[in-house]
Amino acid sequence: MLSAEEKQEIEHELTKFPIRKSACLEALMIIQKHRDYVSDDGLKDVADYLGMSATELDGIATFYNLIYRKPVGKKVIRICDSVSCFIMGYEQIRSKIQEELGIKLGETTPDQEFTLLPTPCLGTCDKAPALMINDELHRNLNPNNVVQILRK
Ligand code: FES
Incomplete structure (x- = not known):
């Protein structure tokens, strides 16, 4: 069940928006902000509130990589695996993070x-490889500075 605060937001x-379901992505982000991720119950709450089926809403939720359908850690690392980052050392950065965090x-x-999650292009290809930790963008990564960033 949606809380009063969630409903208000x-x-x-x-x-x-002209129709209720057009706000579904924003509504999912609100649920995620309050509950850390969008559980099946959270998804159903939003679907019911907007007059959509849970299946239809799940299709949207799973399409967007900023909606988490499973619990995540306090810090979500989204590492870009698109072409510029891949060419500029994605694999070394990814393995360094995996080694450092053991995941x-x-x-x-x-x-x-x-x-640790993969993400498509973060729009900073000229400073590849790049990743985001929550809302913070980190660019020009190398195996040394990525470890310093994680330890910070
Ligand atoms: S390819 Fe990684 S930021 Fe564009």
């Missing part, structure tokens, strides 16, 4: 601190 988003792509550290 979704209602605010609904004022920007593979798609996994979360046992202390729930970090989740």
Whole structure:
């Protein structure tokens, strides 16, 4: 069930759209902000509120890589695996992170601190390789500075 606060925030988003389901992505982001990820129950709550089927909404939720359908760590590392980053050393950066955190792509550290996920181009190809940790962009990575960034 949606909380009063969640409903209020979704209602605010609904004022920007002509039909209720057009605000579904914003509504999912609101649920994620309050609950850390979008569980099946959270997805159903939003679908019911917007008059959509859970299946239809799940198709949208799983399409967007910023919607987490499973629990994630406090810090989500999204490492770019698109062409410029790939050419400029993605694989070394990814293996350094995996080695440092002891997790593979798609996994979360046992202390729930970090989740490592792949992401398409972050729009900073001229400073590849790049990744984001939550909302913070890190560019011009190399195996040394990526470890310093993680330890910070
Ligand atoms: S390819 Fe990685 S930022 Fe564009």
